[in-house]
Amino acid sequence: MDDVLAVPDSASAVFGDRLELAVAYAERLAGPGIERGLLGPREVPRIWDRHILNSAVVAELVDEGRIVADVGSGAGLPGIPLAIARPDLEVVLIEPLLRRSDFLTETVAALGLEGVRVLRSRAEDVRPRAGFDVVTARAVAPMDRLAGWTLPLLRPGGVLLALKGRSVSEELRDSAASLARMGAASWRVEEAGAGVVDPVARIAVVVAGRRGTAPKQGARQRRTN
Template sequence: MSQDTTPVSALPEPPEAAHKVFGERLADAVRYAELLADVGVRRGLIGPREVPRLWERHLLNCAVLSEVVPEDVTVCDVGSGAGLPGIPLALVRPDLRITLLEPLLRRTNFLQEVAELLGLEQMSIVRGRAEEVLSTFTPVHVVTARAVAPLDRLAGWGVPLLRPYGEMLAIKGETAEQELKASRGALAKLGVVGTSVLQAGVDIVDPPSTVVRVEVGESPGGVRFAAKRAKAARRGTGRRQRR
């Protein structure tokens, strides 16, 4: 069967864990899964082979990230793609104000459609790359990411978007510890003051989601990024004053 004709019927029923995780938003999670299995496949946002395992490998794997996200904070999901982990996180955590950051138009169009359909009013969609929006972006408490890039490169994009003493939470696989070890030098240059590897969704998803936590200090992104942001802000102020 070709990629653009995968039927929604290939999507399995939500497992028992989905009822527990999504609760009263389960119907919305089902609708999102249906959109991924149908429109998402036809637009090339997700592969047709992923449809049978959408619940365990994708929706639940992302939703359990909520276990390690603080309450009532701002979140930026970098390289959100088809909305993972940002949309499942928004469904289970209405206290969060989430920005989905994605550079590709066909993906941001899909994300906007999903946000409107599911009534996710606490969620906004921004088209662009992290390094492109840095000068105008309001720093957040938490940056999330999944399957975007190796940790050192991902941190270079995500850490500068953080507020002082914020944290980046990256869903990784079995190589999380090795990635973290290999990235320590790059992380130190970005103003990272603490790192850890966490397990989320124990007894909910098998295997649990492996999350790398990267914590920053007073100057997220290091001195170079702080200076770049300040310079851009001064330019913006000057332009407004000259009008």
């Protein structure tokens, strides 16, 4: 196990003096995370590159002191690596399944991650008092469904950062009409993690427009464009 979980050199640059927390998280993923079925056993040799570092590099796109919701967090990806790399952020991990939200609560406590909260809920049922600055999501839903769940969680001007991989440009192009209809002000693709992960992370950045705040329960969303 130790060899498979060898810490890549680039991890020090990403996590700095919080590298030990990232190592503890890697061990939790490879231990209880696998035992409890949150990650497949074949993922163990890829825990650092494909999961932890690929998640943490999203930090490049998040400004200082932001309040972040990680939707469909699963075993904590990308929310926990992001919170470890960036203690200046407040992070809410949103996950509906009990088995996963229990793992998240235990992990946040075990690592002593201040500023991280777990909310057991579906994204579309969350009604934040004030919109989040940033929503992150990885491998949760196709873009138009994801935007439908997450744009209402954002303050106007807030951003959805969706880790989408190679298909990101096509997904954004195919969802353009829905994004406009749901009130997105703009959208683009950004890359993150050059020199840290190969291939670099490709991230859909969707900016919430004025209608990006949570609609009242039962309110209909109107066409914006």
